[in-house]
Structures are given as structure tokens and as C-alpha cells.
Amino acid sequence: MSNLSQQQCEACSWDAPHVTEAEIEEYKKQIPEWQIVERDGIMQLERVFKFRNFKQALAFTNDVGDIAEEAGHHPALLTEWGKVTVTWWSHEMKGLHKNDFILAARTDEVAA
Numbered sequence: 001m002s003n004l005s006q007q008q009c010e011a012c013s014w015d016a017p018h019v020t021e022a023e024i025e026e027y028k029k030q031i032p033e034w035q036i037v038e039r040d041g042i043m044q045l046e047r048v049f050k051f052r053n054f055k056q057a058l059a060f061t062n063d064v065g066d067i068a069e070e071a072g073h074h075p076a077l078l079t080e081w082g083k084v085t086v087t088w089w090s091h092e093m094k095g096l097h098k099n100d101f102i103l104a105a106r107t108d109e110v111a112a
């Protein structure tokens with residue numbers, strides 16, 4: 001499969017297809033550091049990124065904000081001293097869409 005981060009996000013509405021178990025297994029190979037979590041019945045992708053201080057954590061937060069704005073698809077971001085928790089899911093469809101895996105892969109590139 002081609003590199004997730006290079007793929008185009010699709011417009012995802014409330015009735016867009018959720019990723020299947022097989023797709024999750026395939027996509028997860030490219031973003032192994034991310035965890036699948038379920039909150040209030042909603043599947044989400046989450047990873048904690050560590051930094052030396054708050055300033056670096058905040059800079060990373062803004063970089064992730066930039067890729068979100070570019071894609072029109074946005075994460076939850078918890079910015080703390082030395083770490084940022086990034087959580088991706090598709091709000092309108094209340095679950096995981098391929099877009100969330102694409103943006104998780106792009107998030108890893110921003111952190112690199």
C-alpha cells in the first residue's frame with residue numbers, strides 16, 4: 001500500500017464508512033506507535049509525543065494545527081510541559097475514517 005501520509009483525505013460526512021477491522025490492521029502497520037482507544041463508544045487514534053520543555057511541545061502543537069487546517073480535519077490536542085497528546089477521530093461520523101490514519105501518519109512526519 002502506498003505511504004499513508006501521501007494519500008489524499010476524502011470529504012467525510014456523518015454517513016461515511018467507518019474503517020473495517022482489516023483496514024485498521026493494514027493501516028496500523030504504518031503508524032505502529034499509535035493506540036486505538038474507545039471513549040464514549042467512539043474509536044479514536046491516540047499517541048503521546050514527548051519534548052524537552054513546554055516551548056517545544058507548543059511548537060509541535062502548532063505544526064499539527066497547520067496540517068489539520070490544510071486537510072480540514074482536526075484532532076484533539078492536549079499540550080502539557082514536555083508532552084502533547086494527539087487524538088484523531090472523525091467527529092461527524094463518531095468513529096475512525098481513513099482520514100484519521102492519513103493524518104496520524106502526517107503527524108508522525110511533523111514530529112520527526
Ligand SMILES: C[C@H](O)[C@H](O)[C@H]1CNC2=NC(N)=NC(=O)C2=N1
Nearest residue numbers: 072073074075089090091092093
Ligand atoms: C465544518 C467543518 O469543516 C467540519 O466541522 C469539519 C472540521 N474538522 C473536522 N475534524 C474531524 N476530526 N472530524 C470532523 O468531522 C470535522 N469536521
